[in-house]
Amino acid sequence: MSNDIFVWIEQFNGQVAGPSWEAIGAARTLSQTLGGQVCACIFGQGVEALAKDAIAYGADKVFLADDPTLADFRLEPYTALMAELARQHQPALILMGATARGRDLGPAVAVDLETGCVADCTALEFQDGQLVATRPIYAGKLLCTCTVPERRPAVFTLRSRAFPKPEPDPSRTGEIIQVAPILKEEDIPSKVTGFQETVGGVNLADAAIIVSGGRGVGGPEGFEPIRELARTLKAAVGASRAAVDAGWIPYEHQVGQTGKTVSPDLYIACGISGAIQHQAGMRTSKVIVAINKDPEAPIFQLARYGIVGDLFKYVPALAEELKKRLGA
Amino acid sequence: MHIVVCTKQTPDSAAKLTVDAAGNVSWGDSPIVINPWDEYAVEEALLIKERLGGNARVTVISMGPEAALEALKHAIAMGADEGIRIWDPIFEGSDTLATSYVLAKAIEKMGDVDLVLFGKSAIDSQTGQIPVEVAYRLGFSPLTYVIKIAELDPAGKTIIAERLLEQGRQVVKAPLPAVVGTIKGINEPRYPSFMGIRKATRAQYPVWSATDIGADPAKVGAAGSGVRWTRIFSPPTREGKAEIIQAETVEETVRILVDKLMAEKVI
Structure with a gap:
């Protein structure tokens, strides 16, 4: 196992979801204790430009998969690729935003890797060498702390706006590694047949x-x-x-x-x-x-x-x- | 068509919760009820059955100790056909990794399931991870955040669902069997009828143990879990009462408010 931290960068039509950069920021902070690299995982079609953004926000390395099968977020090809990257590179942690897509991908990857996934974290800190996550339960009436004591990688989904968004630094440098999808289109049962965007609304x-x-x-x-x-x-x-x-x-x-x-x-x-x-x-x-x-x-x-x-x-x-x- | 609804029991959403030093949560006199999100899943199963002219069977399952009967009874009272409780003392302490394994084993045992319905999440532990984990384990189509089942074709074995994501509605066509995570807005759950409540009171609720579902003891309970809960506590309380802003005129009042909000640097 390495001390690297994977961060999934969620994008929709090339727009990165807010908590993804927040997760990069959280990963940078945690890597000061862990000592490994922050690795951004970017999947999609026509998303190469985002790799540089990820480095500017704090990634040391980017795994970039640009392929038509990854154009729409679908759980099957995204989970297969994320889990395979984790098996190859053995990160200590996987972080992502607790968005609709992140709260699907995180646990699916965790089941694939037979590991723990902590949902909707609002704070992460090391205590005695163990990463402790705080998360709301009973709709925030109570809080709990959770750890993933043994299994690796440990997966955490991070609540939007709970972690500060880092300032991008365009002078940062990093390595961009092209990776290929695992599943072929004919092996992906789900087909996205439409998308009705909410008009004029702020998320x-x-x-x-x-x-x-x-x-x-x-x-x-x-x-x-x-x-x-x-x-x-x-x-x-x-x-x-x-x-x-x-x-x-x-x-x-x-x-x-x-x-x-x-x-x-x-x-x-x-x-x-x-x-x-x-x-x-x-x-x-x-x-x-x-x-x-x-x-x-x-x-x-x-x-x-x-x-x-x-x-x-x-x-x-x-x-x-x-x-x-x-x-x- | 065989539809399974997975449910659990939770304290009522209006409950005032307290937690003691040992981390035990209590909810006073508030009742234990079916997880409110699960009522949408039960309702959707019943609507599908009605659309298919009754040509479907709705089984509701819950992994939990005796208190889980409350959730099963409510679902039967709404109109589900059968309720099964999945429990074994070795399931105690299961996280979502282990719980999804147990539910998947129970569904596998049934052998003929076309559709598994869930509520969005449980209002107590609030992970929302179980539906997608069960789907992934069973190899069923994973359809979460579903606000509408646009088409269900049991003969052609396909489903078209509308999923509510942050930016809008994604329309997905997928093969059956599928797992559907429902959200509020998909329907309006019915109240149990008098006859339904009577039926629920008289119904038998079989209990399936780890052996019954062929679960590997190493994959359940604390041993089969990845996540450990270390502490439960109350959030810090917010300081006292609001500062009430009240000036001579409406205009003056809002001007003072805007001054304060600008000083707080939130606008």
Whole structure:
């Protein structure tokens, strides 16, 4: 076994997913203790340009597989290649973002290699020579620490925005190694037949700012001021379960225990009472602002700043003020 | 068509949780319920059965001690045909590597399974890793984050599913047998009927042991696991109450808020 760390660089249409660079940053930090190299694994079609980016962000080595069979993320060819690279090079750790794709690939690779995969880590640190991962359980109501005591490589998926994104340094140098896919197209049963991209939305998991609406918005049209404020701040739009279940906004926007877990710099909760299930999805936000008519709403226990009042007055006023101040 | 739904029991999502120094989690008076995400998987299985004119069998399985019966009973009360509990004391301490092995062995034993349905993840341990691991072990098509089964052709042995990823919906065509990880939005789970609850109370729930499913003892429990949980604790509590901003006018109030947010460097 080597002391190298593999990092899977997730890309969609050539765009790298945020937590991939965060994982490179985490790997760099861990390699100071481990002493091995940080190896980026980039799979796709027409993705050669990303190899240099990976080196700039902190990779020492890049395994680059550029092939039509890898154009779309599919579990079968990606797992086969990742597991084979791990068998050949025997890294100590494999890191990747805890995105939809990463949370499929990590455990599949772990089963292939008969090793442990720790899901959705928010912190990683060495204690007595053992890598200890912290992760939320029960929707963040509790935390736990986990190790992979014996098996190698140990696989960890990293929650978006839990680790700092490194500054790219274009002067860094590294080695780029071309690798070939393991599976041929005829050996891959799944076929991707279409992709409907979400239009005009900011991805909640990656968003630095989220503006969310709850029962207090009163109806589908009540989300208009929320969206306007979000546009002003280049923020993502979130929603509570109450608003989603009422059919006012699609499920993709739901934040909470049965929705997405988010951790933005700023979370503005509008007309959200702050049920424990909603808090579970957003409590790790850096700064929380609550705008709610009810001064007793539990959201005010969690928020740093609160406005007690009608969101239909304060949200548009806030958007106006921000337009002036941000020069938008 | 034989459909298997994998489920487990969890504390109710509204439960207030506490943890003692030894790391034991308790949830007060809150009930143990079927993992809320799994209700979507059970509902989808029942909808498929109804679409096929009843020409399908829905078996629900759960790996767990007696408390797992709660999850099986709920699924039977919703309309599943049969519930099987998979348990052996040597399964204690299994991580997802070991749990997926046990579930895969149980499904293999059935021999005729076309479709395995899961909820997105369990709301307690929250790994979401089991569906893909079971698929990978069985060699079934791995379809996770499914928000719609667009087409299911039992004769042609194919499935077309829409998967919700960060950037949108990926449409995948894959052969059966398949593992489908469902998410909220795929359907609206039904409430158990009175007749269903009666049926669930009277039903027999066989228990399959490690020997019954032909599981290798070295691959289950702590011995068969890669991940060890070392500590469970409460997150640091957030400091007190919000600073309420209240000025003469709406405009003045939002101006003060923006000042504070700019000072915090979050905008």
